[in-house]
Amino acid sequence: MSQIDRYLTAILILGGGVLLGLWLLAGPSREQGSDFESLGADAFRSGLQRMVAEGEGGLVVDGHPLIRVRDDDIFLLARRWEFSPAIELRAHHTYHLHLMAEDVVHSAVIAGSERLLLPGQPQSMTLTTAAAGQLAVQCAEFCGFSHNLMAAFIKISGDP
Numbered sequence: 539m540s541q542i543d544r545y546l547t548a549i550l551i552l553g554g555g556v557l558l559g560l561w562l563l564a565g566p567s568r569e570q571g572s573d574f575e576s577l578g579a580d581a582f583r584s585g586l587q588r589m590v591a592e593g594e595g596g597l598v599v600d601g602h603p604l605i606r607v608r609d610d611d612i613f614l615l616a617r618r619w620e621f622s623p624a625i626e627l628r629a630h631h632t633y634h635l636h637l638m639a640e641d642v643v644h645s646a647v648i649a650g651s652e653r654l655l656l657p658g659q660p661q662s663m664t665l666t667t668a669a670a671g672q673l674a675v676q677c678a679e680f681c682g683f684s685h686n687l688m689a690a691f692i693k694i695s696g697d698p
């Protein structure tokens with residue numbers, strides 16, 4: 539090994555170490571824990587059914603019924619390539635949001651925070667709505683062909 543080869547090898551090893559250090563410091567920032575105790579998959583499914591049954595009001599958005607959430611618990615199911623159901627929330631209200639992936643790994647970015655969603659493992663977080671308008675939900679984990687289109691808008695209503 540020549541002197542130059544040794545220098546190059548040392549630079550490569552040092553550079554790799556620096557990059558690894560930076561990645562560990564600044565890299566994986568998505569949260570995996572829940573804000574409070576998460577539900578089991580069965581409790582999630584029955585909660586979702588209850589929310590849909592209570593909130594159906596005949597309004598349809600993009601082919602899906604719009605569910606007016608009555609309770610403080612919200613259930614969103616992630617599957618290729620949608621978050622469902624379409625929901626309407628009240629402005630300036632704090633909810634318990636429960637998310638679960640049904641088929642493959644997804645990740646939900648909502649109100650500036652990201653949750654990794656492993657299939658069949660619900661995640662829970664608090665969500666406080668702002669003023670009336672829309673709140674975007676976006677998938678941030680590549681999940682196949684139409685991943686880029688996997689987004690939803692939550693309607694925030696000003697009515698009390």
Ligand SMILES: [Cu+2]
Pocket residue numbers: 644645677678679680681682685686688
């Ligand atoms: Cu995706």
